[in-house]
Amino acid sequence: MSVSPAVWAITIVVILGLLAFDYFFHIRKAHAPTLREAAIWSSVYVGAAVLFGVVVLLLGGTEMGGQYFAGFITEKALSVDNLFVFLVILASFRVPREDQQKVLLFGIVFALIARTLFIFLGVALINSFAWIFYVFGAILLLTAGQLLKPDHGGDEADNIMIRLARKVLRTSQRYDGDKLFTIENGKRVLTPMLLVIVAIGGTDVLFALDSIPAIFGLTQNAYVVFTATAFSLMGLRQLFFLLDGLLDRLIYLSFGLAAILAFIGAKLVLHALHENTLPFINGGQHVPVFEVTTGLSLAVIVGVLAVTIVASLVSPAGKAQTAINNARRHAQSYLDLDYTADPAERERVYQDLVDEEREILAMDKKYRDKAKDVEAIREKVREAHARHAEYLAR
Structure with a gap:
């Protein structure tokens, strides 16, 4: 189904309007969002994506609607995996909690622009060269193999985009709220905030190397590819704060x-x-092979994700890993004086640490002792307790 220029224009205006709303009503005033706020707005954006999909289903037919939902679910699942890397980047750059929203939103806008260019480049290649499907397929199969490596994700924010940003953008040593520029020694200089935004946006461009071929594997309709990708990125900021601690x-x-x-x-x-x-x-002729339908694609994607999530949530090893990693993160956040300037936020982090410790002690010892660097984590937790005791003694 072809989409008229008027529909394209209306869609782009709506997406830009949602991004502007997100900035002016949530981001302009720096704050650490509560779990309730993140949950509400995550639901709003997912609801908007689903509502849009229903409109596509009604106006474009079941095939187009099925392609949209398959693409949206796939891109959303991949974006959740991307959140792990965002978490590492924000921790590595020690971005204050209340300023992380601005970083994520600007990174998402940059990623949306870059992915749009990738999409139209992909459409041009597909229309000109049918063999490009072989290349896209190979990229996804190689990426699948990379995901199975035990060190997938890593513990450090260290990829080519971040190394390049560090080298090219010379910044001040400290943040100045959420400002991109500050005055240091009488000179106007960049703050680390700009470096972090470039790192997030650049990293998301690298993610597009597997996400864009993935959605082209489900549909070659440029409108469906664009809207499914855009709506999967919308609300990613809220999803980050909602899943923080559950990732x-x-x-x-x-x-x-x-x-x-x-x-x-x-x-x-x-x-x-x-x-x-x-x-x-x-001999250059079409090969008669089994063609996977949109319905089968959607069923496989939803089924695999459901099994993966349920298996992770009910696994004792998963619960132990979650609690121990959260304890490490809460302890590090509490010890990091640059994490936040809000005393109430620091006290909340400490209470989260105490709650995680209580949960860990209630678990089977064999699971909690298997955690990576468990002794280093325990030492960091003890240090956080000592620091808190000093704070109370003042």
């Missing part, structure tokens, strides 16, 4: 995403064979 519990997420990307990669290769024009494959 570590999804210990099998990488396996689920690997299965989804491998499935879509195989689907792309099959589609490439069906549309084959390469002379060294079947």
Whole structure:
């Protein structure tokens, strides 16, 4: 189904309006969002995405609507995996909690612009070269293999975009609220905030190398690809704060995403064979192969994600890993004087640490002793308790 320029224009205006609303009503005043605030606005954005999908279903038909929902769910799942890296970046740059929202929103806007360019480049390649499906399929199969590596995600924010940003952008040593520029020694200089925004946005561009081929494996309709990608990014900031503390519990997420990307990669290769024009494959003729339907794609994606999430949440090892990693994060946040200037926020972090310790002690010893760097984490927790005792004694 072709989409008229008027519909494209209205869609873009709506998306820009949502981004402007997010900035002027949530981001301009720096604050650490509560769990309730994050939950409400995450629900609003997911609801908007679902409502839009229903409109596509009604006006564009079941095929187009199914493609949108399959694409949206896949992109949303991949964006959750991206949140792990965002968490590492924000921790590595020691971004104050109340200023993290601005970083995420600007990074998301940058990513949306970059992905839009990728989308139209992908459409141009697909229309000109049918063999590009082989390339997209290979990219997804390789990415699936990367996700299965035990060190996937890593513990440090260290990729080419971040190293380049560090080298090119010379910044001051300290943040000045959420400002991008500050005065230091009488000179106007960049703050680390700009460096972090570039790192988040640049990292998300790298994520597009697997997410854009993934959605092209589900549909080649540029409008569906764009809207599914845009709505998956909308609300990512709120989702970050909602899932913060729960991300570590999804210990099998990488396996689920690997299965989804491998499935879509195989689907792309099959589609490439069906549309084959390469002379060294079947003499340049189309190869009669099984074509995966949109309904089957949607069923596989939802099914794999459901199994992955349930398995992660009910796993004793997952619960232990979550609690221990949260304890480490809360202890580090409390000890980091640059984390936040709000005493109430620091006290909340300490209470979270106490709650996590209580949960850890109630767990089976064999699970909590298996955690990576457990002794270093325990030492950090003891240090946080000592610091809190000093604070109360003042």
